[in-house]
Amino acid sequence: MRELRVTIQEAERASYPIFLGSRLDEIFAQWLRENGPWGRVALISDDRVATVHGRRWQTILAAAGLGVVTLTFPAGESSKTRGTKAQLEDDLLAAGLGRDSLIVALGGGVTLDLAGFVAATYMRGLPLVSLPTTTLAMVDSAIGGKTGVDTDQGKNLIGAFHPPQAVFADISHLETLPEPVYLAGFAEAVKHGLIASVSHFEKLEHAAAALLARDRQVLESVLAESVAIKVGFVEKDQRESNARKALNFGHTFGHALERLSGWQLSHGDAVARGLLAECRLSRHLKLCSLADEKRLERLLVRFKFVQEPFDRLGPELTPEPRGRLAFNDYLRATGSDKKARDGKVEYVLLATIGEVARGGENSDSWTRPVADDTIREALWQTW
Numbered sequence: 001m002r003e004l005r006v007t008i009q010e011a012e013r014a015s016y017p018i019f020l021g022s023r024l025d026e027i028f029a030q031w032l033r034e035n036g037p038w039g040r041v042a043l044i045s046d047d048r049v050a051t052v053h054g055r056r057w058q059t060i061l062a063a064a065g066l067g068v069v070t071l072t073f074p075a076g077e078s079s080k081t082r083g084t085k086a087q088l089e090d091d092l093l094a095a096g097l098g099r100d101s102l103i104v105a106l107g108g109g110v111t112l113d114l115a116g117f118v119a120a121t122y123m124r125g126l127p128l129v130s131l132p133t134t135t136l137a138m139v140d141s142a143i144g145g146k147t148g149v150d151t152d153q154g155k156n157l158i159g160a161f162h163p164p165q166a167v168f169a170d171i172s173h174l175e176t177l178p179e180p181v182y183l184a185g186f187a188e189a190v191k192h193g194l195i196a197s198v199s200h201f202e203k204l205e206h207a208a209a210a211l212l213a214r215d216r217q218v219l220e221s222v223l224a225e226s227v228a229i230k231v232g233f234v235e236k237d238q239r240e241s242n243a244r245k246a247l248n249f250g251h252t253f254g255h256a257l258e259r260l261s262g263w264q265l266s267h268g269d270a271v272a273r274g275l276l277a278e279c280r281l282s283r284h285l286k287l288c289s290l291a292d293e294k295r296l297e298r299l300l301v302r303f304k305f306v307q308e309p310f311d312r313l314g315p316e317l318t319p320e321p322r323g324r325l326a327f328n329d330y331l332r333a334t335g336s337d338k339k340a341r342d343g344k345v346e347y348v349l350l351a352t353i354g355e356v357a358r359g360g361e362n363s364d365s366w367t368r369p370v371a372d373d374t375i376r377e378a379l380w381q382t383w
């Protein structure tokens with residue numbers, strides 16, 4: 001078991017531990033004892049996770065003497081809405097949960113975002129504990145305090161910063177994940193290597209086979225490193241005004257793709273393609289090298305994000321029905337992305353594996369505005 005910590009200098013209240021390991025039952029129980037007293041507890045999960053893992057955590061909470069109310073909603077991104085949030089809030093009110101209650105979010109990124117947002121506003125804010133159950137949630141969503149829901153206009157447009165009191169990332173949860181969901185989180189781990197640590201990227205290259213086999217020891221060590229990178233960015237910039245923007249690498253293209261596929265493509269698959277597209281854009285701008293791009297492509301193939309060398313895929317990245325991604329649709333999708341500023345979309349660009357290309361006109365910036373024509377040349381005309 002490893003313990004990491006997010007330390008936010010300005011606000012001690014926003015600092016929290018992240019426990020990562022294989023059987024965290026006792027650590028969780030001890031944390032509850034040491035950090036209470038708590039009133040009642042709402043355990044919030046999607047219906048799939050509740051069925052597979054709910055009882056284990058209900059039992060621990062009950063054994064700690066806490067009154068537990070379990071609330072579920074249908075699994076999937078389509079539940080991450082204001083409607084589901086309102087339903088959960090009505091359920092909490094009906095169950096009579098007051099200001100002294102604790103929200104425990106058990107699940108993937110959808111559950112953590114949704115239950116976290118409920119915790120942010122219910123009775124003007126309740127304490128939150130996150131129990132991530134997907135690879136993606138462990139290395140990404142559980143850390144940083146972002147919560148929120150989607151609307152028809154785009155993902156995560158309504159939300160709040162509401163850091164948890166503690167995160168318990170129990171690797172044993174990962175054993176019940178379908179392979180594509182399990183692998184999806186490695187797109188974010190690869191991203192962490194790309195933007196901050198060539199040694200993390202190398203570790204993913206060396207450990208790929210063991211990770212595919214879900215070797216617990218290797219998983220613990222790789223996930224801990226990936227979590228530490230995300231923690232580093234969050235500590236530098238809690239509210240995403242500067243350094244934390246680097247975490248959006250691959251996401252401008254990725255989010256557009258996710259939307260244009262009608263959410264058929266998973267976030268991990270979309271981000272994997274986005275990493276490669278934005279690496280290619282960086283190469284076109286003479287920032288990173290062709291060798292970097294090829295190396296990234298090989299790693300993404302190992303994690304089964306793309307079946308064939310990307311060169312042959314070109315911008316035909318949408319899932320069935322397979323079709324060329326129209327440049328104009330792409331522009332529209334990124335234009336309404338909330339990262340767009342004054343009509344020009346800002347991209348995080350790569351200098352090399354492990355390092356973001358800083359600067360441009362504004363020397364310290366982690367992003368650079370890229371003209372539409374440049375995107376077209378880099379991604380539509382050369383592919």
Ligand SMILES: NC(=O)c1ccc[n+]([C@@H]2O[C@H](COP(=O)([O-])OP(=O)(O)OC[C@H]3O[C@@H](n4cnc5c(N)ncnc54)[C@H](O)[C@@H]3O)[C@@H](O)[C@H]2O)c1
Binds near residue numbers: 049053076077
């Ligand atoms: N807040 C943030 O900083 C942040 C960061 C990255 C991603 N996200 C959000 O996270 C979401 C994606 O997260 P996700 O991929 O974890 O999706 P998810 O929560 O929908 O989980 C994926 C699927 O796996 C199932 N599942 C989860 N854990 C399981 C387990 N242990 N065993 C069996 N099945 C299990 C779920 O029921 C679901 O069907 C997106 O909405 C994204 O916007 C948020």
Ligand SMILES: [Zn+2]
Binds near residue numbers: 251
């Ligand atoms: Zn992401």
